[in-house]
Amino acid sequence: xSDCHSTSVASQPxxxxxxxxxxxxxxxxxxxxxxxxxxxxxxxxxxxxxPGKTVERREGRFVIEGREVGIVDLPGTYSLTANSPExxxxxxxxxxxxxxxxxxxxxxxxxxxSLYLVAELIALSIPLAVILNMxxxxxxxxxxxxxxxxxxxxxxxxxxxxxxxxxxxxxxxRVIQETMDGHRALTPRLxxxxxxxxxxxxxxxxxxxxxxxxxxxxxxxxxxxxxxDTEITRTMQTALPAExxxxxxxxxxxxxxxxxxxxxxxxEWIGRMVRAAVAHPRVGQISITNRLxxxxxxxxxxxxxxxxxxxxxxxxxxxxGSPVQGWLSAQVVGGLSGLMSQALAGAxxxxxxxxxxxxxxGLGAVLTFLPIMVIFFAVFGLLEDTGYMARAAFVMDNVMxxxxxxxxxxxxxxxxxxxxxxxxxxxxxxxxKPARFLTILVAPLVxxxxxxxxxxxxxxAFFGSKALFVSWGLVLLSMIALVVSGALLNRFVFRxxxxxxxxxxxxxxxxxxxxxxxxxxxxSISFLKKAGTNILAMALVIWALSVLPNGNLNDSYLVQFGKxxxxxxxxxxxxxxxxxxxxxxxxxxxxxxATLGVxxxxxxxxxxxxxxxxxxxxxxxxxxxxxxxxxxPCMATVAVIRQETDSxxxxxxxIALLLVISIAAGAGVYHLALAVGL
Amino acid sequence: xxxxxxxxxxxxAAGDHATVMAFTFGRGVVTxxxxxxxxxxxxxxxxxxxxxxxxxxxxxxxxxxxxRGEAAKIMVERRxx
Numbered sequence: 001x002s003d004c005h006s007t008s009v010a011s012q013p014x015x016x017x018x019x020x021x022x023x024x025x026x027x028x029x030x031x032x033x034x035x036x037x038x039x040x041x042x043x044x045x046x047x048x049x050x051p052g053k054t055v056e057r058r059e060g061r062f063v064i065e066g067r068e069v070g071i072v073d074l075p076g077t078y079s080l081t082a083n084s085p086e087x088x089x090x091x092x093x094x095x096x097x098x099x100x101x102x103x104x105x106x107x108x109x110x111x112x113x114s115l116y117l118v119a120e121l122i123a124l125s126i127p128l129a130v131i132l133n134m135x136x137x138x139x140x141x142x143x144x145x146x147x148x149x150x151x152x153x154x155x156x157x158x159x160x161x162x163x164x165x166x167x168x169x170x171x172x173x174r175v176i177q178e179t180m181d182g183h184r185a186l187t188p189r190l191x192x193x194x195x196x197x198x199x200x201x202x203x204x205x206x207x208x209x210x211x212x213x214x215x216x217x218x219x220x221x222x223x224x225x226x227x228x229d230t231e232i233t234r235t236m237q238t239a240l241p242a243e244x245x246x247x248x249x250x251x252x253x254x255x256x257x258x259x260x261x262x263x264x265x266x267x268e269w270i271g272r273m274v275r276a277a278v279a280h281p282r283v284g285q286i287s288i289t290n291r292l293x294x295x296x297x298x299x300x301x302x303x304x305x306x307x308x309x310x311x312x313x314x315x316x317x318x319x320x321g322s323p324v325q326g327w328l329s330a331q332v333v334g335g336l337s338g339l340m341s342q343a344l345a346g347a348x349x350x351x352x353x354x355x356x357x358x359x360x361x362g363l364g365a366v367l368t369f370l371p372i373m374v375i376f377f378a379v380f381g382l383l384e385d386t387g388y389m390a391r392a393a394f395v396m397d398n399v400m401x402x403x404x405x406x407x408x409x410x411x412x413x414x415x416x417x418x419x420x421x422x423x424x425x426x427x428x429x430x431x432x433k434p435a436r437f438l439t440i441l442v443a444p445l446v447x448x449x450x451x452x453x454x455x456x457x458x459x460x461a462f463f464g465s466k467a468l469f470v471s472w473g474l475v476l477l478s479m480i481a482l483v484v485s486g487a488l489l490n491r492f493v494f495r496x497x498x499x500x501x502x503x504x505x506x507x508x509x510x511x512x513x514x515x516x517x518x519x520x521x522x523x524s525i526s527f528l529k530k531a532g533t534n535i536l537a538m539a540l541v542i543w544a545l546s547v548l549p550n551g552n553l554n555d556s557y558l559v560q561f562g563k564x565x566x567x568x569x570x571x572x573x574x575x576x577x578x579x580x581x582x583x584x585x586x587x588x589x590x591x592x593x594a595t596l597g598v599x600x601x602x603x604x605x606x607x608x609x610x611x612x613x614x615x616x617x618x619x620x621x622x623x624x625x626x627x628x629x630x631x632x633p634c635m636a637t638v639a640v641i642r643q644e645t646d647s648x649x650x651x652x653x654x655i656a657l658l659l660v661i662s663i664a665a666g667a668g669v670y671h672l673a674l675a676v677g678l
Numbered sequence: 679x680x681x682x683x684x685x686x687x688x689x690x691a692a693g694d695h696a697t698v699m700a701f702t703f704g705r706g707v708v709t710x711x712x713x714x715x716x717x718x719x720x721x722x723x724x725x726x727x728x729x730x731x732x733x734x735x736x737x738x739x740x741x742x743x744x745x746r747g748e749a750a751k752i753m754v755e756r757r758x759x
Contacts, residue, residue, distance in 0.1 A: 079713035083706065113715050113740040228705050259705065263712035264719060267738070289741070290725060299728050394743050397732040406745055407732065500707050501745030502714065505734055 020061075021180050022070045022097065026090060026121060027105035028114050029076035030387070030506035032133045034058075036105060036163040037073045038518050047522050050075075050089050055428065064173045069180075072099070080120040081224070082231035084431050094126060095215045101179045103172075105131045108138035108145055108160070109507070111274050112267075119266040122156065122188045124220060129175050129184075132160040135167070137509065141287070143278055150277035155187040164512045191269035193223075193262060200255050201226060207248050211239050226258045289507045293391065297505075302395035309392075310417065313379050317418075317449055321372035322456070328371065333364035353547055354540075361594075362539020362587060363532070370524065372449045376418030377523045381516040387506040397501060403486030404494065406501035409439040413482075416446030420637040422523065424644055432499030438489055440641060441654050444633035445482040445661070447475055450589035454628050457593050461609035462621040470625070478629050481661055489657075539587045546584075553598060558583070572627060572666035573620040573674075582624075582631060589634050619673035626669045630662035687735065687744070687752040690724040696754035697721055698737075703751050711752075714742050722754065 027033040037045070041060030050057045058073040074093060075086035082088050094102055104121050106114040111132075121128055132138075132147055151158035157175045161168030178184045193201060204222040212218045213235065224232040225248065233252075237245055295301050337360045344352040383389050389411055397407035408430055416423030423443045430436040447455075455474060459467035545558040553559060562569075562580030569579035577599045584595040593608075600611050616624075632655045633641065642651045690696055698720045701708050715738035716722075725734040725741060732745050744752075 079709070081709050081713065083710050083713070110739045112738040116713060116715070228709070230706075256705070259708060260701075260712060260717055264717045267715070267717055267720070293726065293734065297726060297734060299731050390743070394732055394734070397743075397745065398730075407743070500710075500748045501732060501743070502707070502710055502748055503743045504714065505741040505743050507741075 020068055020070045022072065022099045023101045023103060023176060024072050024074055024094060024099040025103050025105065026074045026117065027076060028078050028117050030504060031105045031107040031114055032163045033073065033076055033105050035512055035515050036131070036133065037071070038514055039163055039166055039169065040071060047526070055085050055089055064177055069176070077117065079116060081227055082229050088231055094124060100127060101176050102126050102128050103131055104128060105133050108132040108135050109141055109143065111145070111278065112270055115270045115273060116266060119191050119269055122154065123190050123223070125217065127179050127186065128188065129157040129159065129179055130154060131172065132158060133163050135160045136162045136165070146277050146279060150273060153189065153273050153276045155189045157184055191266045193265050197226065197255065197258050197261055200251055200258065204248055204251055207244050208236060208240065211244065213239055223262065225252060226255065227262055228252070228256065228259050287507070292508055296388065296391040297394050299395065302391065306392050306395060309383070313376070313417065316375055316379065317372055321375045321449070322453070324371040325368045328368045329364070333360060333368060336360060349551060350547065353551070354543070358540050358543035359536065362543065363536055370528070373419055373527055374520060374524055377520045378516060380415060380418070381519040382511050385511040385515055387508045390503060390505050393503060394505065399483070402483055403438065403442070404490035405435055405439060405486065406499065408501065408503060409435060412439060413443055413446050416443050416448060419448050420444050420446065420633060421527065421640050424637060424640045427644065434494045435499045437645065437650065438486065438494055440645060441489060441657060442482050442486045444637055444654070444658055445478055445485065445630060447478045447629050448589065450634070451629055453590045454592050455625055458621065458625060461613055462618055474625055474629050477626065477665070481630055481665060485657070485661060542584060542587050568663065572623045572663065573617070573670040574624060578624050582627060585628065585631060585634070587635050589628070592628060618678040619670055622673050622678065623666045623670035627662045627666035630658060630665050632658045632662070683755050684753055685756060687722070687749040687754050688727070688733070688746060690727060690754065690756070692724050692727055695721065695723045695757045697757055698752060699755050700753045701751060702753070707748070715740060716752065
């Protein structure tokens, strides 16, 4: 999927700059970077990936006094030392692309921690400006910050802002303009390094002089070597002649504690800045965050709150999303296919079927899911923006440990209740690769709304008033299957590897409508793009299989295949029709119902439920529902798994895994149900 | 060296204050901890610790969640105040 050229960030220019000035936004996570980016660009932005990386890349444009300026939102990172692809992307971009202005955003309410990145940026000798964001929160907390003093202490321009209310934007424009035009003399004050390490640093600099590849500054490379940066160490090992490397390596071995000394040096520098600029230090009051966290992060009540929120999301989906979906499906898609049938009345049968059943049928099914997706994107955007998501991850840490994962892996799985596609993409928040792959493998076991739609249709037919309990039982079963298979995979495939759980708990804050609105917009657009390409292609393949060779479904290759694999279906009490329905759930899970409608020759609205209840036993129905919940991921999910793992082997392994789990669970449930007399 | 006042971070109760002394980690984790504010000499206070599961620590004005295993490898000295 990614381009066939080099996929390393290091070897490839990322942006084409046709004389347009370029601004880069840097900042730690949770300092309001996205809010500022949205404020500057509005809808004038583009979301993609950094070349060869599964890290989101946002860029856009804005205008200052008639002059168009490009802006790139660098990934949020706590430092510039290579802990993950994000740090490498951020620093490579700054060093290679040499933006005209680098804007570092810091949280005014949490200066000490958020200035750490500034301490690293300021050492790069780049045109830097610092934004003191969230000034409103800072003053609420009783902090009085003097931007002028901070500016004098840092030696770079400082702008105070409240990005959520667009306050301070004019000052920002002015500073950007002055910096671009070189009207700002920068005299940055750099953090010092302890005297004994100063000597080592000079020695390293001496050894590497003349061997440092462009565009890296020599003193910066020396510092990163001393900090033990893995990426830079590797680069210099190849760049240096063997005997030089030996000498450097010996020095690094002797001083492997330097990292902490350097970090401490930066915090001392920050301490001086903060003491100078903050007039009234924070009073020791229990903030709202701590009070809320007594409940939201409590080992028991936190789980209750999480379950409540999830219940609420389901309720919203079914009370708002499903009716809208039904309306779209009946009126819009139904109406369109009626119109299209009329328009193509004179066309050959296969052409009409291609457009009506293939294109509209496939696209329409996916499009009708948009309302449900929008609800999910909005709710999750809201939870993310308020800071609640970190709490959800925190309280789920214990459960995730059963699978050798930790709390952070819960976030993408949580998204999976809406749709598995954003869930797989969301695994990008997990730092370690084994943990990420394990999460991807089990993520399709989270029942998405499409599967819940099939359950919502079939469960009442077969189980009447007990339908709700059956639905909850099916969700519970999926969760158990997820934890058990995760634990087994961790033990036997990933050999019990564990990554460390270190996560910032951002302060709670009032959500920003603009931020959430743009998030919903972008995610919906990217979902629609996927629907228009991958999913449409696959839907056409399935359509072709259902009409070839003679246009009659009952003779088609699809049905022939269904009959061929029927023996497997028999283990689970299913005949060839149910088996075919399952197979056609691959393009979109909810297709199962439509296929049954076609196979039984009745419309899904009337009669189908009656036909089904009279044809199949309760045991078979239960087994079919279980298999539907756990069956192979839908093709959109498969496409994303392929994209995110960058490997067909992993993708096929994932499909095989779910196939085995679903068949085993289906057969087990069927025979169990027979045994108890259902 | 007198170590009687040295604990692992997991032994602090909510409301306790301490100074970070040392880590017993590999380098990668130390880098991440340092960028979040955990360096020797940094003042930390325990926000939440229920004796099992992850805990929440306040360090340099920010709140950070740590897995129990990670917290056990951070040695601190209790500050009485």
